[in-house]
Amino acid sequence: MVYYIPILTTVVTAVFFIIIFRHWNRKRGALYLFWWMLGVFFYGAGTLTESIVTLSGWTPGLFRMWYIVGAFLGGVPLAQGTVYLLMKRKTGHRLSAFVILIVAVGAVLVILTPVDATKAINHKLTGDVMEWQFIRYMTPVINLYAFVFLVGGAIYSAVKYSKDTKFRGRFWGNVLIAVGGLLPGIGGSFTKFGHTEVLYITELAGIALIFAGYWYIRTDPAKSLYTSQQPG
Numbered sequence: 001m002v003y004y005i006p007i008l009t010t011v012v013t014a015v016f017f018i019i020i021f022r023h024w025n026r027k028r029g030a031l032y033l034f035w036w037m038l039g040v041f042f043y044g045a046g047t048l049t050e051s052i053v054t055l056s057g058w059t060p061g062l063f064r065m066w067y068i069v070g071a072f073l074g075g076v077p078l079a080q081g082t083v084y085l086l087m088k089r090k091t092g093h094r095l096s097a098f099v100i101l102i103v104a105v106g107a108v109l110v111i112l113t114p115v116d117a118t119k120a121i122n123h124k125l126t127g128d129v130m131e132w133q134f135i136r137y138m139t140p141v142i143n144l145y146a147f148v149f150l151v152g153g154a155i156y157s158a159v160k161y162s163k164d165t166k167f168r169g170r171f172w173g174n175v176l177i178a179v180g181g182l183l184p185g186i187g188g189s190f191t192k193f194g195h196t197e198v199l200y201i202t203e204l205a206g207i208a209l210i211f212a213g214y215w216y217i218r219t220d221p222a223k224s225l226y227t228s229q230q231p232g
Contacts, residue, residue, distance in 0.1 A: 002197045006050035009204040013044030016211045023218070031092060032085040032228055036214075039078030040207075046070035047203055053125060060115045066125050068107045071139045074184060075146030076103065078210070082153035085226055099145060106138045124196045143185050154178035154213070160225060169220030173213040180209030 017040045024033040049066040053059075076099050084092040113132040120129050127136050158174035161167035187202030217224075 002200055003054045004051075005200040005204050006047040006054065009047040009200070009207060010044055010051050012204070012211065013040060013047060013207050016040050016207065016214075017044060020214070030084075030228055031089070032081045032083075035077050035081035035084060039075070039081060042069050042073040042077055043075075043203075043207055046074055047207075050125060050200065058117070058120045058125070060117065060129075063115060063120070063125060063129060064110050067110050067127060067130075071127070071188070072103045072106045072110075072142055074188075075150055075181065076142055078181065079146040079149035079153070082149045085228055086153055086156070099142075102138065102142060106135065106142070109135045109138075126191055126196060139188075143188070146181070147185060150181040151178050154181060157225075166222045167220070167225075168222075169216045170222060170224070173216030173220065176209045176213030176216065178213075180206045180211075180213060182206075183209070 017037065020033065020037045020040055024030065024037045027033060046066060046069040049062055049069065053062050053066070080092070080096060080099060083095050087095075109132060110130070113130045113135060115129045116131060117129065120126065127133075127139075130136070154174040154177040158171050158178065161171040161174060183202040183206035184199070187199035187206075190196075190198035
């Protein structure tokens with residue numbers, strides 16, 4: 001039954017996407033919201049691909065799509081949203097150019113690499129099928145970027161909000177986002193050993209916690225400490 005978890009994760013992510021899209025639509029100048037919206041979208045695209053594999057079987061095309069949206073785009077857009085929230089816009093633009101370049105190069109390589117379908121044991125989604133194994137060395141760089149800015153940024157905000165009890169909701173919201181952002185990375189490390197099932201579980205838990213954290217922050221009556229997050 002664990003292989004059907006991505007279907008539930010996709011449903012949760014779709015609901016999250018609709019809510020955050022409406023939020024961004026009311027505040028289109030907020031680049032942090034735009035990137036978070038992209039992050040939720042690609043997160044759902046990755047779990048949707050996993051769902052299709054469960055229902056219809058493994059194919060080289062589905063694998064390539066999964067690796068691009070999962071390994072390369074699973075956490076980076078969410079992290080980039082935090083970059084725009086915490087840093088100057090010019091810094092955000094420069095870091096955006098960097099991650100877009102890395103993801104674009106990685107995506108092209110994944111599309112071009114030959115794949116060995118015989119290594120897709122029980123039709124599991126794993127990077128072992130790629131003949132150009134050097135591509136897998138790019139994912140730690142991307143995962144480190146996502147960890148530093150998504151998880152690290154949430155921890156940084158939680159520490160700032162912990163100094164005043166009126167920010168209780170924002171504090172706990174950032175704690176939930178930090179934990180939620182960490183879990184998929186842990187699950188992803190298990191895929192290197194063939195345990196894709198762990199990823200499916202941590203993906204669901206991760207997006208559920210990020211969703212809950214976002215909701216805590218959105219509904220907290222206390223005014224945000226960040227200018228870009230002010231009402232309007």
